[in-house]
Amino acid sequence: MPDFGQMGRREAIKQLFEGTGFEPFRTSALEAGGGCAVSESRMLLEGIDFDLVYFPLKHLGYKSVAAVTGALYQHLAGAGTLSVVLGISAKLDFNHIKELWSGVVAAAREFGYRSLGLELQPSRNGLAISVNATGIVPIYNAFAAPASKDLLCVSGALGAAYLGLQVLEKGRSKFEAGQDNREDLERYRMLVSAYLRPEIPAGLPAQLGESGIVPSAAMLVDRGLADALQRLCASTGLGAKVYADRIPFEGGSFELGKALNIDPVGAAMNGGEDFQLLLAVPIGQYEKFRHDFQSFDIIGHLAQSDVGAVLVSPDGLEHPIDNL
Numbered sequence: 004m005p006d007f008g009q010m011g012r013r014e015a016i017k018q019l020f021e022g023t024g025f026e027p028f029r030t031s032a033l034e035a036g037g038g039c040a041v042s043e044s045r046m047l048l049e050g051i052d053f054d055l056v057y058f059p060l061k062h063l064g065y066k067s068v069a070a071v072t073g074a075l076y077q078h079l080a081g082a083g084t085l086s087v088v089l090g091i092s093a094k095l096d097f098n099h100i101k102e103l104w105s106g107v108v109a110a111a112r113e114f115g116y117r118s119l120g121l122e123l124q125p126s127r128n129g130l131a132i133s134v135n136a137t138g139i140v141p142i143y144n145a146f147a148a149p150a151s152k153d154l155l156c157v158s159g160a161l162g163a164a165y166l167g168l169q170v171l172e173k174g175r176s177k178f179e180a181g182q183d184n185r186e187d188l189e190r191y192r193m194l195v196s197a198y199l200r201p202e203i204p205a206g207l208p209a210q211l212g213e214s215g216i217v218p219s220a221a222m223l224v225d226r227g228l229a230d231a232l233q234r235l236c237a238s239t240g241l242g243a244k245v246y247a248d249r250i251p252f253e254g255g256s257f258e259l260g261k262a263l264n265i266d267p268v269g270a271a272m273n274g275g276e277d278f279q280l281l282l283a284v285p286i287g288q289y290e291k292f293r294h295d296f297q298s299f300d301i302i303g304h305l306a307q308s309d310v311g312a313v314l315v316s317p318d319g320l321e322h323p324i325d326n327l
Contacts, residue, residue, distance in 0.1 A: 010097065012123050019101060023108045025119040038139040040083075043074035049092075049129030057171045060099055062199045063132070064106025069201050071136040072114045073223045073278045079146070079208045080138035085116040088133040090126030103132075114205050143212050147285055149219035149239035154289060155303040156296070158204050158280040160197065161228055162267050163253035165274025167191065167198035169263055191255050201278040204298065214295040219305075220283040229272040229324045231281050232312040239283070242310030245303035248317045272314065272324070 010018070013028075020027040047053060047067055055063075072082055087107055091100060104121070111119050116136070170191045174184035188195060204210070211218065220239050222231040228250070232243050247268050256267040271277075283305055284292050292299070303315075312324040 015097060015100075015123060016121050018097075019104045019121065023119070025108070025111070027121065029118065029120075038141045038144075039080075040137060040139055041075060041078045041080040042135060042137045043071050043078075044133070044135045045071045045074065047132040047134075049131065054171075054175070055130065056175055058199065060102040061106035061109075064103040064108075065110040065200055066106075067132050067134050068107055068110035068114065068136075069203055069278055070225065071134045072110070073203045073225065073280065075136055075138045076203065076207050076280055077221045077223045078138075078140055079144040079211065079218070079221060080140045081206070081208045082114045082116045082136065083138040084118045084120070084136070085111055086120040086122075086135045088122045088124060088131075090124050090131030090133075092126045092129050095130060138208075140208075141212060144208055145217075146221075147217040147219045149241055149283060149305060150285065151241060151305050151307050152286050153219050153283040153305040154286055154292075154301050155235075155243060155245060155305065156282045156284055156292070156299040156301050157224065157228075157251065158207075158282075158299055159202065159277070160251045160253040160256075161224065161277050161279060162250075162256060162270030162272075162274050163194050163197035164201060164276040164278070165198075165270045166253075166256055166259050166263075166265065166267070167194035167196065168276075169265065170195050170259065171198065173263075191259055193253050194255055194259065197253060198276060201276065203278055203280065207280060210295070214291065216284065216288055216292055216295065218282045218284055222281045224277050224279045224281050226275045227271070227273040227277075228281070229312070232324055235281065235283065236308075236312050239305065241308050242306035243303060243312045244306050244310065244315055244321070245313070246315045249300065249302040251300040251302075268314075 016027050049055060053063055075082060170187055174188060177184040220235055222235050224231045232245060236243055250268065250271050252267055260267040313321040314324055315321050
């Protein structure tokens with residue numbers, strides 16, 4: 004089994020890059036080409052953001068990149084350069100880091116990053132992952148002026164990651180008690196997958212440009228829909244209405260919610276780590292958007308500023324999101 008102490012930092016990085024298609028120890032600057040450069044960073048800490056008892060290292064590497072890529076997409080910036088710093092504790096050997104790194108590389112390829120950098124550092128407090136991504140917003144991807152009645156569209160199911168985390172936490176408790184949790188993991192595998200390996204629409208900024216769709220706003224739903232809507236209202240200066248019966252849910256959400264006494268709508272509004280994209284699309288582009296982006300669901304619309312951000316229940320009552 005390879006040992007970091009014997010290999011040395013530089014040799015370890017060299018071996019991690021072998022066969023990846025990316026070059027180690029090489030930095031790359033992005034050419035804006037008339038566009039605007041955007042950078043986003045994410046930090047994930049063991050014991051706070053993830054638990055290695057049930058989090059596969061390859062999925063963790065992939066998720067780290069997906070999170071920062073989604074943050075770029077909310078600026079309509081395409082993937083450009085990616086830099087990763089790993090703080091490694093003594094309990095992890097080279098093979099563990101190789102597994103983690105394979106997930107990083109898989110995501111970097113899927114999202115189309117041009118260059119990939121890596122730094123390794125010791126950590127006393129468990130695994131730490133710092134990811135920085137830079138991309139370019141092309142001139143044609145400038146946002147449209149927001150207007151009341153712009154449609155609010157989301158790229159995938161909401162609340163699924165939070166519910167999937169509950170399955171994993173429940174499984175950990177069963178494991179520690181000597182019980183078998185494989186049945187729950189199989190029954191709710193799509194919810195578990197939503198937490199462990201979130202899927203965001205790769206290449207979304209370029210696809211919007213090619214379709215001629217010009218959103219008036221975009222937000223990453225990473226801390227729940229309520230948080231994304233509040234940020235959306237602050238950035239546009241308008242209100243927003245979301246309809247509870249339009250929110251997309253992953254299969255098994257209501258069954259699990261009933262078993263755990265968790266309202267799936269509440270999980271969608273206040274849960275986290277779904278990493279879906281919320282777009283405000285001018286209503287005049289509705290037909291084109293529906294044709295070209297069929298995986299998106301229309302869940303509401305922008306409204307006059309005095310409306311604020313509200314959730315409309317199936318009985319027509321409007322609930323201010325601040326009070327949810």
